[in-house]
Amino acid sequence: MxxxxxxxxxxxxxxxxxxxxxxxxxxxxxxxxxxxxxxxxxxxxxxxxxxxxxxxxxxxxxxxxxxxxxxxxxxxxxxxxxxxxxxxxxxxxxxxxxxxxxxxxxxxxxxxxxxxxxxxxxxxxxxxxxxxxxxxxxxxxxxxxxxxxxxxxxxxxxxxxxxxxxxxxKGGGRYALQVEGRASHAGVAPEKGRNAIEVLARKVIKLHTLNDYENGVSVSVGLAEGGTAVNTIPPAASAQIDVRVSTMEQAEEVVKKMEAICAEEEMEGTRVTLSGHISRPxxxxxxxxxxxxxxxxxxxxxxxxxxxxxxxxxxxxxxxxxxxxxxxxxxxxxxxxxxxxxxxxxxxxxxxxxxxxxxxxxxxxxxxxx
The missing domain is CATH 3.40.630.10 (Zn peptidases)
Structure with missing residues (x-):
């Protein structure tokens, strides 16, 4: 053997x-x-x-x-x-x-x-x-x-x-969160930019409020990235999200809540897209x-x-x-x-x-x- x-x-x-x-x-x-x-x-x-x-x-x-x-x-x-x-x-x-x-x-x-x-x-x-x-x-x-x-x-x-x-x-799946902002020079015209990283950060905090460890639900942003240069208002940011659930009813509920969070406008002139699915029941x-x-x-x-x-x-x-x-x-x-x-x-x-x-x-x- x-x-x-x-x-x-x-x-x-x-x-x-x-x-x-x-x-x-x-x-x-x-x-x-x-x-x-x-x-x-x-x-x-x-x-x-x-x-x-x-x-x-x-x-x-x-x-x-x-x-x-x-x-x-x-x-x-x-x-x-x-x-x-x-x-x-x-x-x-x-x-x-x-x-x-x-x-x-x-x-x-x-x-x-x-x-x-x-x-x-x-x-x-x-x-x-x-x-x-x-x-x-x-x-x-x-x-x-x-x-x-x-x-x-x-x-x-x-x-x-x-x-x-x-x-x-537990069942679960992987989701991707994409934020589109607007680039601008951080020193010359920061007010013209739309900071995608800031929007992403707000979404991450809200997504993590969905955690209910006692009942077997977890939502975890494990990867995040964004920006192009330190002196540029970041025009894009993204995150990868791990979701775990103990029942399919929990899956349906947590996905609806995630979609609602991502649909909320955090900053005028930005766009947020959530994609993914529960891949394992x-x-x-x-x-x-x-x-x-x-x-x-x-x-x-x-x-x-x-x-x-x-x-x-x-x-x-x-x-x-x-x-x-x-x-x-x-x-x-x-x-x-x-x-x-x-x-x-x-x-x-x-x-x-x-x-x-x-x-x-x-x-x-x-x-x-x-």
Whole structure:
């Protein structure tokens, strides 16, 4: 497992590195085809190709498993920080988010075959997409189509660093705010200018009043820029806004409020434009999700492992399967932490633990779906 993990981690696959993602895809494809799966390649456009795997004797599989091949790291990162194991931790770009999950899923299926439960493979549809880290822009329609009619969805994001799985996630989206002002010399004729940065600043303050952390709503301006020179009244300014919500009702309300704020005239002679959308619906906890968690908790007790569930603010492809009405559980990959950073790590003993947990979960879900 560690040998394969090292091979995957040492292959750069940033979201915008189409060739790198496709190289990871070729490695993954070879492994799953060796297990007897048939591969279907889906054009990812500007991103890497998406891959779906299905057993040749499958008939309307009840379970969908989703994993992503892309990371947040640019080409060259693997050469700078190659895979390594120190003590009980493995390091490298994408080691836990989510190349460790590729290994866990593959070896869970190998374990099922080895233990005489190879029939389970016929009940599973597997999808590896290439653009999750940038919002699954290309793969969302594919995920939604493949998820249609499924009884269970297993999303292979890593477990939290304390070993918990994910029962609910916030939804959200990205918005762009553009302000058009009027340039003028800051010393000769400042009164003739219309300061776009000033207008932007006023809008940012108002937008941030929409935060309601207690109820799971956040509006955050994370990037802002404007102006052309220090001695020129800035004719333009812009900002990028991150929006997170716990329900679609909250999404509709906060977007209306944002639009109302941006429609207010702050300064005569300026123009404000807001664009963007909620790209991921929230993954909301429901009875089906709780039943899935209950299955994993029962298996965990038999293994001597405590399985707890949590809600998190980060997004994932679980949003799309959950929105399609499929009972979904997320964060079931190996345990690790510091994802998206230079210190990202995977807790090596969890590879075996989570692989065994996943294999038995698949076996029981197949049994329940018959």
């Amino acid at each position: 560690l040998t394969l993990l090292g091979k995957l981690v040492n292959t750069d696959s940033g979201s915008y590195d189409r060739d790198g993602v496709n190289l990871v895809g070729s490695i993954v494809r070879g492994e799953f085809e060796a297990l007897g799966f048939v591969t279907e390649v889906h054009d990812g456009g500007d991103y890497g190709d998406h891959l779906s795997f299905e057993h040749p004797e499958a008939e309307d599989p009840a379970i969908i498993a989703v994993a992503h091949m892309d990371t947040v790291f640019p080409r060259g990162t693997a050469a700078e920080r190659p895979f390594k194991v120190e003590g009980d931790r493995a390091y490298g770009p994408g080691v836990v988010d989510m190349k460790g999950s590729h290994v866990a899923l593959l070896y869970a299926l190998k374990a099922l075959v080895q233990d005489g439960h190879g029939e389970c493979l016929k009940h599973l549809k597997i999808l590896f997409n290439s653009d999750e880290e940038v919002g699954s822009r290309s793969s969302r329609p594919l995920i939604e189509r493949v998820a249609e009619g499924k009884k269970y969805a297993l999303i292979m994001e890593p477990s939290r660093d304390n070993g918990t799985v994910v029962s609910a996630r 929230p993954m909301m906890e429901n009875e089906g999700t709780n039943e899935l968690i209950g299955v994993m908790q029962e298996i965990g007790r038999e293994m001597g492992v405590s399985i707890e569930a949590m809600k998190t603010g980060g997004g994932s492809d679980a949003a799309f399967t959950a929105a399609a009405g499929v009972p979904t559980i997320d964060g079931i990959g190996p345990i690790g932490g510091n994802a998206h950073s230079e210190d990202e790590f995977l807790y090596v003993p969890s590879l075996t633990e989570r692989t065994c947990l996943l294999a038995e979960t698949i076996r029981r879900l197949v049994e329940n779906s018959d």
